[in-house]
Amino acid sequence: MxxxxxxxxxxxxxxxxxxxxxxxxxxxxxxxxxxxxxxxxxxxxxxxxxxxxxxxxxxxxxxxxxxxxxxxxxxxxxxxxxxxxxxxxxxxxxxxxxxxxxxxxxxxxxxxxxxxxxxxxxxxxxxxxxxxxxxxxxxxxxxxxxxxxxxxAGLTSYHAINGSRHRLGAGTYALVIGAGGLGHIAIQILRALGASTVIAADVSEEKLRLAREVGAHHCVIANEAAADEIGRLTAGAGVDAIFDFVGTERTVGLAGSVAATHGDIVIVGVGNGALPVGYRRQPFETSVRSTFWxxxxxxxxxxxxxxxxxxxxxxxxxxxxxxxxxxxxxxxxxxxxxxxxxx
Known part of the structure; x- marks a missing residue:
C-alpha cells in the first residue's frame, strides 16, 4: 500500500x-x-x-x-x-x-x-x-x-472551550486568537455552546474573513493596536474567556493584556509562549491553563x-x-x- x-x-x-x-x-x-x-x-x-x-x-x-x-x-x-x-x-x-x-x-x-x-x-x-x-x-x-x-482540530477546540463554559453567559466576551484550522472551528463551538460576543484576532485578513463567515461578531487584526481595539469592543471591561490557538510570546501577551477580572486564558497553541502569573501580573482571579487534545x-x-x-x-x-x-x-x-x- x-x-x-x-x-x-x-x-x-x-x-x-x-x-x-x-x-x-x-x-x-x-x-x-x-x-x-x-x-x-x-x-x-x-x-x-x-x-x-x-x-x-x-x-x-x-x-x-x-x-x-x-x-x-x-x-x-x-x-x-x-x-x-x-x-x-x-x-x-x-x-x-x-x-x-x-x-x-x-x-x-x-x-x-x-x-x-x-x-x-x-x-x-x-x-x-x-x-x-x-x-x-x-x-x-x-x-x-x-x-x-x-x-x-474540533476535539482540541471543544475541550479547551468546554472547560470555560461557565464564562460564556450573556453579556460576556470570548476571544479566539488565531482564526485558522482550529480557530474557525472554535468560533462555531462558542456560538453553539454559549451566549458570548465572539471576537476573532489574526494577522491575516483572509482568515478573518473566514472567521466572519463562521460566526465571529467582531474581527481584529492582531497588531500593536489589537489590545486597544479589543478594549474598545468590550467597553474597557476586558475579555471573559480567551482561547489562544497560536501560543507565541506575542499572542499570549495579547491574551494577558485584555483579560477581564475572573477571566479564563486557555493556551492551546504550541508556539512556546509563556505568560507570567502572580500578584498583579494578571487581573485578579484570572485563570491560565494549557490543554492537550x-x-x-x-x-x-x-x-x-x-x-x-x-x-x-x-x-x-x-x-x-x-x-x-x-x-x-x-x-x-x-x-x-x-x-x-x-x-
Missing amino acids: KALQYTAFGEEPTVVDIPRPSPGPGQVLLRVTAAGVCHSDLHIMASPPEEYRYGPLPLTLGHEAAGVVVSSGPGADRFPADTPVLVYGPWGCGICRSCARGEENYCTDPAGVHPPGISVAGAMAEYMLVDAERHLVPLRDLDPVQAVALTD GSRSDLWEVVDLARAGLIRVAVETHPLLDAPTAYKRLAEGKVFGRAVIVP
Missing part, C-alpha cells in the same frame, strides 16, 4: 510503498477515507535529532483519521466490516484513572500517550491499524472529509454538534500522492481551514 512517511531528519515527507498491516488481538484495520494535515506534523518534522521524541523513523504521518472497517483481530467484534468511523487519536493505557474517565489525552502511564501519526503509524496511508475498538466513533451519515478534522466523551459530543449542523469545517482536499504539497501549503500559511488527504 502507499503511505506518506517522514523518513529522515531534515527531509520532506515522501510517498512510499509499504506492506499492508494485519490486525492483531483487539486491533481493527481501517481503509482510510480521509486524513487531516496538521501543524503538529510540521513540528515533528522540524525537531532536531537531539530533541526528537516521537515515533521511530520512518514514521507514517497523520493523526486525524476517518475510515471504513475492513477487518478485526481476535477479541474485537463491536464494529462490523464496512462500518464508517472516526478515530480518537490520543491512545492511552486504558487502565489508569485518567483513562478510566475517558481522558486518555492525560494518560498517567509511564509510557505516555501513543497517538497514530505521532508515536505509531498513522492515517496518511491507504490502510491503518487502530489499537483498540474504544478509539472508534461511528461516523454514520457524516462526510468523512468534512468530519475528519473533528478528531483533533480532549477526552473520548468530548469527541462524541463534537460529532453530535457536527451532526446537528452546528460545526462545518472549511477544507481543501488533496490525493495521497499530493500530500507533500499540502504540507508545503500549510507551512506557507496558504491553507484556510484544514487540508485533508483523500487516499
Whole structure:
C-alpha cells in the first residue's frame, strides 16, 4: 500500500510503498477515507535529532483519521466490516484513572500517550491499524472529509472551550486568537455552546474573513493596536474567556493584556509562549491553563454538534500522492481551514 512517511531528519515527507498491516488481538484495520494535515506534523518534522521524541523513523504521518472497517483481530467484534468511523487519536493505557474517565489525552502511564501519526503509524496511508475498538466513533451519515478534522482540530477546540463554559453567559466576551484550522472551528463551538460576543484576532485578513463567515461578531487584526481595539469592543471591561490557538510570546501577551477580572486564558497553541502569573501580573482571579487534545466523551459530543449542523469545517482536499504539497501549503500559511488527504 502507499503511505506518506517522514523518513529522515531534515527531509520532506515522501510517498512510499509499504506492506499492508494485519490486525492483531483487539486491533481493527481501517481503509482510510480521509486524513487531516496538521501543524503538529510540521513540528515533528522540524525537531532536531537531539530533541526528537516521537515515533521511530520512518514514521507514517497523520493523526486525524476517518475510515471504513475492513477487518478485526481476535477479541474485537463491536464494529462490523464496512462500518464508517472516526478515530480518537490520543491512545492511552486504558487502565489508569485518567483513562478510566475517558481522558486518555492525560494518560498517567509511564509510557505516555501513543497517538497514530505521532508515536505509531498513522492515517496518511491507504490502510491503518487502530489499537483498540474504544478509539472508534461511528461516523454514520457524516462526510468523512468534512468530519475528519473533528478528531483533533474540533476535539482540541471543544475541550479547551468546554472547560470555560461557565464564562460564556450573556453579556460576556470570548476571544479566539488565531482564526485558522482550529480557530474557525472554535468560533462555531462558542456560538453553539454559549451566549458570548465572539471576537476573532489574526494577522491575516483572509482568515478573518473566514472567521466572519463562521460566526465571529467582531474581527481584529492582531497588531500593536489589537489590545486597544479589543478594549474598545468590550467597553474597557476586558475579555471573559480567551482561547489562544497560536501560543507565541506575542499572542499570549495579547491574551494577558485584555483579560477581564475572573477571566479564563486557555493556551492551546504550541508556539512556546509563556505568560507570567502572580500578584498583579494578571487581573485578579484570572485563570491560565494549557490543554492537550480532549477526552473520548468530548469527541462524541463534537460529532453530535457536527451532526446537528452546528460545526462545518472549511477544507481543501488533496490525493495521497499530493500530500507533500499540502504540507508545503500549510507551512506557507496558504491553507484556510484544514487540508485533508483523500487516499
